[in-house]
Amino acid sequence: MLNVENLRAGYSSVPVLHDVSIEVGAGExxxxxxxxxxxKTTLFKTLSGTVPAMSGSIRxxxxxxxxxxxxxxxxxxxxxxxxxxxxxxxxxxxxxxxxGAYTEAGRRSWKENLKRIYSWLPVLAERAAQPAGTLSGGxxxxxxxxxxxxxxPKLLMLDEPSMGLAPTVAxxxxxxxxxxxRDAGLTILLVEQRVAEALQFADHGYVLETGRxxxxxxxxxxxxxxxxxxxxxxx
Amino acid sequence: MTxxxxxxxxxxxxxxxxxxxxxxxxxxxxxxxxxxxxMRVINFAQGDFMxxxxxxxxxxxxxxxxxxxxxxxxxxYVAILLAAPVLLLFGYLIHRLLISRVTGARTAGLEGxxxxxxxxxxxxxxxxxxxxxxxxxxxxxxxxxxxxSSAAWEIGxxxxxxxxxxxxxxxxxxxxxxxxAILGLWLVITRSRxxxxxxxxxxxxxxxxxxxxxxxxxxxxxFAIGTCITALAGGLLATNYPFHPFxxxxxxxxxxxxxxLGGMGSILGAFWGGMTIGLVQQLSTLVLPTQLQxxxxxxxxxxxxxxxxxxxxxxxxxxx
Numbered sequence: 001m002l003n004v005e006n007l008r009a010g011y012s013s014v015p016v017l018h019d020v021s022i023e024v025g026a027g028e029x030x031x032x033x034x035x036x037x038x039x040k041t042t043l044f045k046t047l048s049g050t051v052p053a054m055s056g057s058i059r060x061x062x063x064x065x066x067x068x069x070x071x072x073x074x075x076x077x078x079x080x081x082x083x084x085x086x087x088x089x090x091x092x093x094x095x096x097x098x099x100g101a102y103t104e105a106g107r108r109s110w111k112e113n114l115k116r117i118y119s120w121l122p123v124l125a126e127r128a129a130q131p132a133g134t135l136s137g138g139x140x141x142x143x144x145x146x147x148x149x150x151x152x153p154k155l156l157m158l159d160e161p162s163m164g165l166a167p168t169v170a171x172x173x174x175x176x177x178x179x180x181x182r183d184a185g186l187t188i189l190l191v192e193q194r195v196a197e198a199l200q201f202a203d204h205g206y207v208l209e210t211g212r213x214x215x216x217x218x219x220x221x222x223x224x225x226x227x228x229x230x231x232x233x234x235x
Numbered sequence: 236m237t238x239x240x241x242x243x244x245x246x247x248x249x250x251x252x253x254x255x256x257x258x259x260x261x262x263x264x265x266x267x268x269x270x271x272x273x274m275r276v277i278n279f280a281q282g283d284f285m286x287x288x289x290x291x292x293x294x295x296x297x298x299x300x301x302x303x304x305x306x307x308x309x310x311x312y313v314a315i316l317l318a319a320p321v322l323l324l325f326g327y328l329i330h331r332l333l334i335s336r337v338t339g340a341r342t343a344g345l346e347g348x349x350x351x352x353x354x355x356x357x358x359x360x361x362x363x364x365x366x367x368x369x370x371x372x373x374x375x376x377x378x379x380x381x382x383x384s385s386a387a388w389e390i391g392x393x394x395x396x397x398x399x400x401x402x403x404x405x406x407x408x409x410x411x412x413x414x415x416a417i418l419g420l421w422l423v424i425t426r427s428r429x430x431x432x433x434x435x436x437x438x439x440x441x442x443x444x445x446x447x448x449x450x451x452x453x454x455x456x457x458f459a460i461g462t463c464i465t466a467l468a469g470g471l472l473a474t475n476y477p478f479h480p481f482x483x484x485x486x487x488x489x490x491x492x493x494x495x496l497g498g499m500g501s502i503l504g505a506f507w508g509g510m511t512i513g514l515v516q517q518l519s520t521l522v523l524p525t526q527l528q529x530x531x532x533x534x535x536x537x538x539x540x541x542x543x544x545x546x547x548x549x550x551x552x553x554x555x
Contacts, residue, residue, distance in 0.1 A: 048444070086442040087439075089439075102448060
């Protein structure tokens with residue numbers, strides 16, 4: 001579904017990503033892990049187009065993404081749940097979800113989508129009329145995830161959904177993500193610093209370090225890899 | 236007529252005048268609220284956009300023969316209505332050509348969100364418009380007068396046939412059109428997909444891109460709507476208010492005060508902000524010399540800002 005080859009990208013001529021290749025098949029759950037500053041968020045932003053690609057190719061569901069302007073990419077079926085949640089603070093929770101449904105697909109299936117989002121994340125129904133900026137961090141993360149789901153995406157990209165959250169809240173969010181994946185059969189690309197969880201749930205994974213893919217493969221094999229165990233799992 | 240009757244009549248007359256002029260100020264402020272309150276773009280040329288709206292309506296009226304076609308009573312309102320789309324296009328183009336370089340996705344991450352550049356650029360636009368208009372239109376006063384401007388409805392008399400209030404028909408109609416325009420805009424902003432996308436783009440340009448919104452286009456549309464609304468207010472004001480190329484200066488300050496009073500980001504708040512200014516301005520004439528009416532506005536403005544910094548309708552919500 002998503003095929004990234006030899007991607008080089010970064011900010012004003014300084015590349016952050018060098019020669020990154022990843023592949024996500026339809027229905028797969030893929031995790032990208034790595035330390036701070038490895039380029040995980042830059043990779044997501046390049047996929048969404050807010051950071052320009054310098055060379056390499058990004059193909060998504062038959063489209064050459066590099067040629068598609070950033071604001072058209074969501075309409076192809078990519079939902080990006082950004083790092084740090086980035087909800088619309090002055091819009092109500094419901095309006096945030098409605099913004100998610102700005103895509104054609106999201107509008108078409110809005111009613112049943114909203115029902116499903118509320119069933120996965122009931123707190124959003126309780127807070128529907130409240131400005132999203134007044135919610136707690138965990139609730140805002142749920143708004144951001146709900147907003148992504150409201151676009152009826154083919155691919156859901158999640159950038160560190162556990163960032164800045166208490167461990168129990170982060171666990172709750174991971175559980176919900178597994179429910180969502182099971183119920184909706186969604187293709188998910190996850191970036192995480194919580195390596196153990198990210199690999200536990202994923203089909204396969206990539207380890208990104210200083211802008212390069214240093215390890216890739218089946219997530220169980222990655223979890224068992226000595227380098228991963230020492231560097232990220234503290235074993 | 237007894238003393239209390241004279242006082243009451245004076246008060247009611249000032250109240251009516253304040254409500255009527257306040258409605259037009261409200262519309263003006265709503266135009267700026269689109270640009271400054273919602274999209275957070277500093278525009279010092281807003282008063283001059285209004286001035287341009289006045290002149291465009293004037294020339295449509297006398298130059299294009301709208302006056303002869305629709306008569307002296309309806310003609311001015313047709314001309315004002317026709318000037319609105321012209322200024323919508325003007326706002327759209329000036330954003331596309333100039334303002335877009337200092338707003339939107341391009342400046343989202345910068346310190347001050349591009350406000351410094353906006354300040355200088357729009358001050359420059361304001362100067363060009365003022366001086367350009369003086370060259371083109373001359374500096375003598377003109378107005379869009381209708382016979383209604385010198386006719387009035389009388390409410391009353393009551394209290395023993397002594398107290399009555401006169402409502403100028405021209406101002407009354409202008410106030411009515413202002414309120415209708417604001418209601419229309421409010422519905423668009425709060426209820427429509429377009430309105431939601433504008434608010435989202437203002438809240439968080441990057442996340443809006445992830446929703447599939449063309450952020451630069453959203454800024455352009457908001458700017459065009461804001462220009463058009465303020466110009467419409469200018470046209471309505473001009474039915475009772477002779478104007479000249481520098482008229483914008485008098486009003487741009489009122490507009491900023493109104494938007495801040497109402498609370499940044501709130502359309503209805505900006506309307507009430509403008510209304511408050513109109514009321515304070517007119518009611519102050521009861522107790523203060525007329526020359527001090529603008530002083531009264533700013534004393535009142537300072538008091539409200541000290542007591543309620545977020546404005547009447549402002550919500551204290553952190554922006555990303």
